[in-house]
Amino acid sequence: MPKAPSSLPVSALFGVIKPSGPTSMSLINDIKVLVGKSRLFVEAEKLKQQENSKNSKKRGKRKDKFAGPVKIGQGGTLDPLADGVLVVGIGKGTKKLQEFLDCVKEYKTTCILGCETDSYDSEGAQVRIAPWRHVTREKVEEALQQFRGEIMQAPPIFSALKMDGKPYYEYARSGIPLPRPIEKRKATVHSLEVFDWLGSDHGFRYPEKKFSAEQQQALQQTLQSVEQDAVVKDEPEEEAGEAPPTAFVLRMRVGGGTYVRSIVHDLGHALGSAAHVVTLQRSRQKNFTLEPAEERDRACVPWEVFEKALKEPGEPDEDGWLEWEREVMDKYEIVE
Known part of the structure; x- marks a missing residue:
C-alpha cells in the first residue's frame, strides 16, 4: 500500500x-x-x-x-x-x-498501405488510393533508413496551422495556391523499426468517407502551386483481391514536435504507395x-x-x- x-x-x-x-x-x-x-x-x-x-x-x-x-x-x-x-x-x-x-517520447503505430487520408489517420477521409502489393517488409525496413536521425518534416496540408492568416486546410479544400511552400520543421528520430508485420492478417479497413474528383482536383491545384509534379488521383491495384491491404506496426523514439502521422504518410510515398495511421499509442513520455x-x-x-x-x-x-x-x-x- x-x-x-x-x-x-x-x-x-x-x-x-x-x-x-x-x-x-x-x-x-x-x-x-x-x-x-x-x-x-x-x-x-x-x-x-x-x-x-x-x-x-x-x-x-x-x-x-x-x-x-x-x-x-x-x-x-x-x-x-x-x-x-x-x-x-x-x-x-x-x-x-x-x-x-x-x-523524448516513444510510440507504437499501426500503418495500413494503399490509402492516403486528409488527416493522415483513419479518422479522416480517403484522399487517394495507390498500389500496395509490391511492398515487402524488406522494402519498408530499407525505406525507414531515410527517416532516422535529424529529419525535416512538413506539417500535414490539412492541419489548422496558418499561412498568411489562413489555415492550411482552407487552401487545400478550395484549391487556392499556397503563397509559398509549407515550411519544414526539424525533427529528431532516435530510433525507428518495424515492430510487427501484420500482412493481411488484421481487421483494419479504409475510411468509408472519400474525396470526390472535384476535391482531389482542388487539392492537386494547391499542391502544384509549390510542387509542379504533384498528382492527386486514385491508382487502384491492377489485380483485384479479397485480402485486406498490408498493415504493419512501427515502434519509434522521437524528440518533441515530431509528427508521427507525417512519418507514416511520407513513408507511404517513399514506398511508391500510400499509407495512413490506424492505431497510435504513446508508450513513454x-x-x-x-x-x-x-x-x-x-x-x-x-x-x-x-x-x-x-x-x-x-x-x-x-x-x-x-x-x-x-x-x-x-x-x-x-x-x-
Whole structure:
C-alpha cells in the first residue's frame, strides 16, 4: 500500500493511460472533478468552504462540476484516436509540464498501405488510393533508413496551422495556391523499426468517407502551386483481391514536435504507395511509461480507475483514502 505524504496538500505529476476515443481535455476535466474534492490536493479549509457553499446555495451542475481551487494541466495532448501515456500536472506540477512537450517520447503505430487520408489517420477521409502489393517488409525496413536521425518534416496540408492568416486546410479544400511552400520543421528520430508485420492478417479497413474528383482536383491545384509534379488521383491495384491491404506496426523514439502521422504518410510515398495511421499509442513520455523498466520509470494510472471513481467513489479505507487516491499516490511524483 502506498505511503501517504507527510504534509498535505501536495502538488504532483502523474501519468494516466488514456483510452482511444475521448479527447485528452475531456479526461482532464473529469479528473479535475475528483482532484477538486480531494484532501490530497486541496487544503482542508478550502474543502470546508466548498462544502459550506454547497449547503448554503444550490449551483448549476456545470458550474459546480468545473469549479475548484486546484490548477490542473496536461503535458502534451493525444488525438482522440490515440491511446497511452497522458501526463497530468496538479498545482505546482503544472509548471513542469513544458518539460514533457520537449522530451523524448516513444510510440507504437499501426500503418495500413494503399490509402492516403486528409488527416493522415483513419479518422479522416480517403484522399487517394495507390498500389500496395509490391511492398515487402524488406522494402519498408530499407525505406525507414531515410527517416532516422535529424529529419525535416512538413506539417500535414490539412492541419489548422496558418499561412498568411489562413489555415492550411482552407487552401487545400478550395484549391487556392499556397503563397509559398509549407515550411519544414526539424525533427529528431532516435530510433525507428518495424515492430510487427501484420500482412493481411488484421481487421483494419479504409475510411468509408472519400474525396470526390472535384476535391482531389482542388487539392492537386494547391499542391502544384509549390510542387509542379504533384498528382492527386486514385491508382487502384491492377489485380483485384479479397485480402485486406498490408498493415504493419512501427515502434519509434522521437524528440518533441515530431509528427508521427507525417512519418507514416511520407513513408507511404517513399514506398511508391500510400499509407495512413490506424492505431497510435504513446508508450513513454520522459519517465512515465506503460512498461517501467528502470528505477526512474513511473507507471501510469489506468483511466478505468478514475472512471470508476466518478461513477461510484466507494468507501474510504482506514486512513480515509479512496481507491483512486491510493492509485495516484502509488504512481505520482511530488513537486515541491
